[in-house]
Amino acid sequence: MIAFMFILFGALLVLSTPIAIVLLTVTGATLYFYLGVPLQAIVQQLFNGMDNFILLAIPFFILAGSIMAEGSISKYLVDVMNLLVGRFRGGLAFASVLACIFFAAISGSSPATVIAIGGIMIPALVKSGYGDRFSTGLLTCAGSLGILIPPSIPMVLYCLVMNASVGKLFMAGFLPGLLIGGVLMLYAFILARKHGWRTTQDISFREGLRLIKKASWGLAMPVIVLGGIYTGIFTPTEAAAVSVVYAVLVEVFIYKGLTWSRFNKTLKEATVLSASLLFIIACAMTFIWLLTREQLPVKAAEFIVAHVGNKYLFLFAINILLLIIGCLMDIVSAILVLSPILFVTLQEFDIDLIHFGIMMIVNVEFGFLTFPFGLNLFVSMGITGKTLTDVAKAVMPFLFLLLICLLIITYVPSISLVLPNWLMP
Amino acid sequence: MRNLWKAVNNMEELFVGYVLLILAFGATWQVVMRYGFNIAYDWFEEWARYLTILVTFMGASLGVKYGTHFSMEALTQYSPDWLAHLLKVVANLVASIIMAVACYFAWIQISKLARYGVLTPATQVPMWIPYLPIGLFSAVISIRFFMQSVKHGKAILSKEPFCRTRGPA
Numbered sequence A: 001m002i003a004f005m006f007i008l009f010g011a012l013l014v015l016s017t018p019i020a021i022v023l024l025t026v027t028g029a030t031l032y033f034y035l036g037v038p039l040q041a042i043v044q045q046l047f048n049g050m051d052n053f054i055l056l057a058i059p060f061f062i063l064a065g066s067i068m069a070e071g072s073i074s075k076y077l078v079d080v081m082n083l084l085v086g087r088f089r090g091g092l093a094f095a096s097v098l099a100c101i102f103f104a105a106i107s108g109s110s111p112a113t114v115i116a117i118g119g120i121m122i123p124a125l126v127k128s129g130y131g132d133r134f135s136t137g138l139l140t141c142a143g144s145l146g147i148l149i150p151p152s153i154p155m156v157l158y159c160l161v162m163n164a165s166v167g168k169l170f171m172a173g174f175l176p177g178l179l180i181g182g183v184l185m186l187y188a189f190i191l192a193r194k195h196g197w198r199t200t201q202d203i204s205f206r207e208g209l210r211l212i213k214k215a216s217w218g219l220a221m222p223v224i225v226l227g228g229i230y231t232g233i234f235t236p237t238e239a240a241a242v243s244v245v246y247a248v249l250v251e252v253f254i255y256k257g258l259t260w261s262r263f264n265k266t267l268k269e270a271t272v273l274s275a276s277l278l279f280i281i282a283c284a285m286t287f288i289w290l291l292t293r294e295q296l297p298v299k300a301a302e303f304i305v306a307h308v309g310n311k312y313l314f315l316f317a318i319n320i321l322l323l324i325i326g327c328l329m330d331i332v333s334a335i336l337v338l339s340p341i342l343f344v345t346l347q348e349f350d351i352d353l354i355h356f357g358i359m360m361i362v363n364v365e366f367g368f369l370t371f372p373f374g375l376n377l378f379v380s381m382g383i384t385g386k387t388l389t390d391v392a393k394a395v396m397p398f399l400f401l402l403l404i405c406l407l408i409i410t411y412v413p414s415i416s417l418v419l420p421n422w423l424m425p
Numbered sequence B: 001m002r003n004l005w006k007a008v009n010n011m012e013e014l015f016v017g018y019v020l021l022i023l024a025f026g027a028t029w030q031v032v033m034r035y036g037f038n039i040a041y042d043w044f045e046e047w048a049r050y051l052t053i054l055v056t057f058m059g060a061s062l063g064v065k066y067g068t069h070f071s072m073e074a075l076t077q078y079s080p081d082w083l084a085h086l087l088k089v090v091a092n093l094v095a096s097i098i099m100a101v102a103c104y105f106a107w108i109q110i111s112k113l114a115r116y117g118v119l120t121p122a123t124q125v126p127m128w129i130p131y132l133p134i135g136l137f138s139a140v141i142s143i144r145f146f147m148q149s150v151k152h153g154k155a156i157l158s159k160e161p162f163c164r165t166r167g168p169a
Helices: A002-014 A019-035 A040-050 A053-070 A073-085 A091-104 A110-127 A132-147 A153-162 A166-195 A205-230 A236-254 A260-293 A296-307 A311-328 A331-348 A353-369 A375-384 A388-411 A414-423 B002-037 B042-066 B074-078 B081-116 B128-157
Strands: none
Touching (some): A019 B081, A053 A073, A053 A153, A053 A260, A053 B002, A053 B042, A073 A091, A073 A205, A091 A110, A091 A132, A110 A353, A132 A166, A132 A388, A153 A260, A153 A331, A166 A388, A205 A236, A236 B002, A260 B002, A311 A331, A311 A388, A353 A375, A353 A388, B042 B128, B074 B081, B081 B128
């Protein structure tokens, strides 16, 4: 049965069948041919899988991210970050990374962060004499922080399939996100010293105050959304809903940067994208039900523990596997399928679910940046007009930096766990 | 006629979007009422969950139209145009069949729930109603996958180049 599932899964994937359909077909065929279960069970599981309030957080975060990426919040955020660090050597690059970190704290999406900040900062960096390739690579990579710094859409998905705490995983993403942001800024500083990149800017105190005042609506957002979750005022799903309402009110009625026709277009695109993701989840939940019913995670754990000596080797192997998968298919779907299979193995090796979740999310970042299917590469192509190969080449040095960070995050669990263990014991 | 069809399509897309938007405003209102006035609406969470099912299946049918469903394109990316189209013909046909099967069993489930008079826990509405989007839109998804299959079949015959760009994602 396992061989049948494996072969059918691989064959349908290679055919370029949509991943949701692959999951549904494998589940249906296994139930019908091997287990003799009436196929009505599929419909029940599709329904049960979707009958969960936390799922709504995903379309809400996508919608809020899209509205803010289309609107003016990102522009004002960039102005403030530039005001804070722009005067230093390589300051515009620092401002870019900080703006990505800040935007990541109000949006849960990596491509939305690249669109919002990259759309403004890549041309600005190039104009200020920062290298073309460096500017594209930096923003494409820093945009991926959108999913590591909370809120984060893939984190909600991981928690859904692993039954983990969304609040804890969100909290665990802070320090790894800042680590990666710090490494990117350090690299920018070294290059800025080498090439003498400096932006001369002269902003008066009054002008600075005006910029901060203008950006205050955007600056207040993480305090409202994340503060609301951690003070227990609202659940992560409600936080996502609040961020949509806040984004609509600020962008449409206060900043007035979004016309109704553009708003409707954004709404349509965000909805179709959300539904594609939700449909994968519905089908994945059906597949996960089958896995659990047949105790496949237990069998996988027995096999892995017998063949992989220790947890360090296991974590290394998972990282390699995910890096390869990220080059072949949509990494978020891969995580939806792989994580539940590995659930029992994690218990056997005594690996913390939250730590493993953060490691998975950093791997998703890689998946967003690797040739030829990385979503961020496509977004940067759209912004810069470069070819996919050129963007992929620009990202290469940053991938190396991200790899170092991934290894640190994998083998030093306390980076991920110190905050949730301290603040949410 | 073409304009009418375009308007219907536009309405379909906007409907799903505005359902989501209303849910977001509803959930925010729920927070305000809970913390401001200690009032909680039990029915909201139940119907929000059921409307998520509607958004998922209705939106997924739109996703077929726009090609936003994620798939592994490693082979289609590097194969000749005719082979890429052929792979898509088979892939979409498989998808159409499995969704037709899902549709068939969804209607069996809906009729069973209606026959036994099962009600939803909070609002006591017939349980077959929340199942309805699965039955309706799995049919639409199946038809749209079939149309995609036909489109790629025609493209082989007319030697059309294979479009290798991704959707709006």
